[in-house]
Amino acid sequence: MVGVAAALLCVWLNTPLPWIIGPLFGTAALRLAGVHLHSPVRVREAGQWAIGTALGLTSRRRCWPCWRHAPGISRWR
Structure with a gap:
């Protein structure tokens, strides 16, 4: 709930990338x-999946040759 409230505040303040x-x-x-915060594991994993998908969708085909030098990805060619 903290994240939603802070995002709504940033929307109201008209900041870039409020969410x-x-x-x-x-x-x-x-x-x-000093406040202890807790997030459910499934919610955290869903957020990581969403961020990873968003980042993955921003890569272009011209960037793909760079990936063959990354460890563990060379088998995807």
Whole structure:
């Protein structure tokens, strides 16, 4: 709920990328204040999947030759 509230605050403040910056700064501020935060494992995994998918969709075909030098990916050619 902290992330949603912080994101809505950033939307209201008209900041760039409010759904990323809001939760980032909101949770960081609470952790710096000493508040213990907990996120369910499934929710965290879903968030990691969404971020990974978004990053993966930004790669272009011209970037693919770079991947053959990455460890463990050479078998995908």
